[in-house]
């Protein structure tokens with residue numbers, strides 16, 4: 430028996446320019462897959478706690494759920510049928526009753542350097558100020574350049590670029606994926622190779638969340654989901670789940686899928702870059718989650734207690 434596909438759906442998203450660009454990608458892809466006009470996939474803009482906090486590092490305010498809580502509630506009470514998130518901003522465990530039902534094909538996973546003073550991290554003068562709200566970026570910058578200064582820089586992508594261009598900070602790091610989706614890739618002074626600077630878990634991927642029981646929406650999302658992105662994210666998110674205990678611990682990782690094989694690299698650092706544990710795994714794509722978990726357990730076994738905040 431086949432499940433009848435929906436001919437209209439309500440898609441929930443945050444209202445930031447990047448969130449809207451991502452929501453529109455899902456809207457277009459889904460409308461095409463269902464053979465309906467764009468306006469059959471209605472966009473519902475929802476403000477999250479994370480959007481209203483500007484003055485503190487997010488880790489201190491309570492971590493990743495801040496960008497998803499209000500959308501989760503809207504899904505659970507039926508006001509929206511699907512929610513679109515940067516996979517990077519999602520908690521490792523979803524609320525009971527919700528599932529990741531699909532991923533769009535992943536964008537470039539790398540971080541970009543934004544600066545008007547240097548064409549690479551190495552070129553920044555000693556004492557230069559790098560602004561970021563990401564402990565992962567802070568830790569990797571300081572590991573490579575302990576002579577640089579890192580300060581808190583918040584705001585959406587456009588705001589952060591403006592603060593570099595006005596000289597408030599000498600440089601920042603942003604996901605190339607976000608820059609591309611906003612038509613701002615030309616603002617990158619350099620693109621940092623994953624071999625030298627590991628992205629966040631999920632970076633560049635757009636996840637689509639729905640109710641576990643909503644078989645019609647899930648069936649529709651099966652038509653647009655990108656299986657290899659799902660495999661990579663299964664490995665990365667399993668790694669993060671094992672290590673998630675402390676949200677003050679900078680964690681980086683990236684899985685690449687090629688010819689049925691997944692290749693994962695992970696890195697856990699001290700916030701000041703003074704300590705780090707790196708792991709690497711290769712295995713069958715069908716075992717992606719186990720491989721990510723196993724890599725996480727290796728970090729737990731090898732890390733000095735202080736690194737994981739114990």
Ligand SMILES: NCc1[nH]cc(CCC(=O)O)c1CC(=O)O
Nearest residue numbers: 515517603604606607632633634
């Ligand atoms: N934390 C904010 C956030 N969430 C997703 C992206 C970019 C898009 C992505 O990584 O998929 C960004 C901005 C940034 O880190 O530059």
